[in-house]
Amino acid sequence: MKSPTRNQHSPSPGRRGSDRGIAARAGSSLRRGGSAVLKWPRTHFAFKAALAAGLAFLIAPHMPGVAAQYAYYAPLGALVSMYPTVAGTLRQGMHTLVGLTLGIGLAFLLIAFGTPTALTVGVLVGIGILLAGIPKLGAGTDWIPSVALFVLLVGGKNAENMSFGYLVQIAVGVTVGLAVNVLVFPPLNFDAATASVNRLHLVLSQQLKDMGNALQEQWPPRHEDWALRTGALSDAARAVRLAVQKADDSRRANPRRRRYPRDLNADYRTVENLERVTFHIRDITEVLSDVIWNEDAPYAIPELLSLPLGAAMSAVGELLQLLEGEDIDQRKRLQDTATALVDQLIAQAGRVRGDDPKNTPDSAGAIVLSLHRILRVLRQ
Numbered sequence: 001m002k003s004p005t006r007n008q009h010s011p012s013p014g015r016r017g018s019d020r021g022i023a024a025r026a027g028s029s030l031r032r033g034g035s036a037v038l039k040w041p042r043t044h045f046a047f048k049a050a051l052a053a054g055l056a057f058l059i060a061p062h063m064p065g066v067a068a069q070y071a072y073y074a075p076l077g078a079l080v081s082m083y084p085t086v087a088g089t090l091r092q093g094m095h096t097l098v099g100l101t102l103g104i105g106l107a108f109l110l111i112a113f114g115t116p117t118a119l120t121v122g123v124l125v126g127i128g129i130l131l132a133g134i135p136k137l138g139a140g141t142d143w144i145p146s147v148a149l150f151v152l153l154v155g156g157k158n159a160e161n162m163s164f165g166y167l168v169q170i171a172v173g174v175t176v177g178l179a180v181n182v183l184v185f186p187p188l189n190f191d192a193a194t195a196s197v198n199r200l201h202l203v204l205s206q207q208l209k210d211m212g213n214a215l216q217e218q219w220p221p222r223h224e225d226w227a228l229r230t231g232a233l234s235d236a237a238r239a240v241r242l243a244v245q246k247a248d249d250s251r252r253a254n255p256r257r258r259r260y261p262r263d264l265n266a267d268y269r270t271v272e273n274l275e276r277v278t279f280h281i282r283d284i285t286e287v288l289s290d291v292i293w294n295e296d297a298p299y300a301i302p303e304l305l306s307l308p309l310g311a312a313m314s315a316v317g318e319l320l321q322l323l324e325g326e327d328i329d330q331r332k333r334l335q336d337t338a339t340a341l342v343d344q345l346i347a348q349a350g351r352v353r354g355d356d357p358k359n360t361p362d363s364a365g366a367i368v369l370s371l372h373r374i375l376r377v378l379r380q
Contacts, residue, residue: 041084041187041192044185044187045082045084047184048082048180048181048184049078049079049082049177051180051184052075052078052079052082052173052176052177052179052180052181053075053078053079053173054075055078055176055180056074056075056077056078056172056173056176056177057071057072057074057075059074059172059176060072060073060074060075060169060172060173063165063168063169063172065164066161066164066165067164067165067168067169068165069161069165070162070165070166070168070169071169072169073165073166073169073170073173074169074170074172074173074176075173076169076170076173077093077096077169077170077171077172077173077174077176077177078173078174078176078177078180079173079177080092080096080139080170080173081093081096081173081174081177081178082177082181083181084187084250085181085186085187085189085246085249085250085252085254086178086181086182086186086250086252086253086254087249087250087252087253087254088249089177089178089181090178090253091138092138092139093174093175093177093178094140094174095137095138095139095140095141096139096140096143096170096174097140097167097170097171097174098137098140099132099137099139099140099141099142099143099144099147100140100143100147100166100167100170101167102131102140102143102144102148103128103143103144103145103146103147103148103150103151104147104148104151104163104166104167106124106127106128106131106144106148107124107147107148107149107150107151107152107155107159107163108151108159108163110123110124110148110152111151111152111155111159116152116153120152121149121152121153124145124148124149124152125145125148125149127148128144128145128146128148128149129145131144131145132144132145147166151163151166182253182254182255185256186250186254186255186256187250188247188250188251188254188256188257188260188262189243189246189247189249189250190247190250190260190262192243192246192247193240193243193244193246193247193267195243196239196240196243196244197240197243197244197267197270197271197274198323199236199239199240200236200237200239200240200274200278201274201320201321201322201323202321203232203233203236204233204236204274204277204278204281204317204320205317205318205320205321206317206321207226207229207233207281207285207317208281208284208313208314208316208317208320209313209314209317209318209321210225210226211226211284211285211288211310211313212309212310212311212312212313212314212315212317213310213314214226214288214292214310215288215301215306215307215309215310215313216306216307216310216311226285227285227288227289227292227293229285230282230285230286233278233281233282233285234278234282236278237274237275237278240271240274240275241271241275244264244267244268244270244271247262247264247267248264248267248268251264273377273378273380276373276377277320277374277377277378280370280371280373280374280377281370281374283366283370284313284366284367284370284371287366287367288301288367301364301367302364304348305345305348305364308341308344308345308348309345309364309367309368311341312338312341312342312344312345312368312371313367313371315334315337315338315341315342316338316342316371316374316375318334318337318338319331319334319335319337319338319375319378320374320378322334335375335378335379338375339375342368342371342372342375345364345368345371346368346372
């Protein structure tokens with residue numbers, strides 16, 4: 001086997017793979033986009049939004065006074081408040097009503113000065129934009145300047161009735177939307193969080209095993225996809241945290257949470273551990289890529305360490321592939337094997353010496369240290 005120092009004639013994987021598979025990726029994106037529209041969570045959400053809008057429009061004409069004349073605002077209130085989770089619907093509905101109230105109040109403040117002019121319209125929009133900067137107002141920020149402008153310019157002499165009807169019917173829609181979300185199978189996104197965690201386990205495992213194989217094959221390695229995945233690893237880790245946050249949000253104010261309890265704190269700890277593992281694997285990827293393709297890299301991997309280093313990386317990858325809740329005895333065997341290989345590698349590195357200052361045990365030290373830290377995280 002050729003020594004894995006650096007291949008001075010092999011082009012960088014970034015240069016060789018920059019435009020690889022563009023058409024295939026575009027086609028895949030289109031297929032994913034089409035299938036995403038028809039997935040059950042989206043269909044479920046669309047059904048509940050449609051139901052809420054229809055019910056709101058059915059109820060709206062029965063509101064007292066002039067509010068009944070503005071029934072068309074009720075389905076709008078249901079639509080703007082609907083969110084995939086109960087807590088999100090409540091939060092978005094409250095933000096909408098607060099923003100609506102502020103916008104109407106701002107409009108009436110300027111209506112007191114008489115007929116709208118270019119100056120009053122400009123002042124209203126400016127103040128509305130400033131109020132839209134109120135922290136934690138969320139979706140309500142979009143309503144303040146637009147509703148204020150609408151009431152000022154369209155309401156006219158009927159501004160008071162229109163504002164009352166607008167506010168009441170939006171509140172009706174928000175209430176109906178919240179009721180529908182609570183009563184019609186409010187989702188708990190626990191399965192999505194579990195699937196995302198498992199997917200990251202497999203992605204990280206494959207990355208380590210691919211790099212382990214690269215260290216044990218003829219150099220320069222024939223397969224270089226692993227060197228292009230650093231961004232994908234970070235994206236996968238971010239997706240896991242987002243999935244757990246969505247699961248956490250989905251259980252708030254959700255009546256089904258008592259029937260399906262879950263320790264989200266444990267999920268957050270898992271996310272933190274996987275983020276640390278991702279960091280170390282990215283570091284290994286960058287070090288190994290430099291060793292192979294960067295001519296200016298001031299270090300190399302000693303030939304005597306390449307095979308044991310590859311074996312240790314593959315063993316840690318096998319351990320990572322084992323998901324939570326699977327065979328505990330198998331996990332212990334894999335963990336003992338990986339730990340033994342890393343410990344042997346540390347001992348062997350201490351015996352390797354050479355005349356070339358680049359060909360020292362410290363050349364592989366960064367990778368060995370990262371493997372050791374990964375094992376420490378996995379033992380927690």
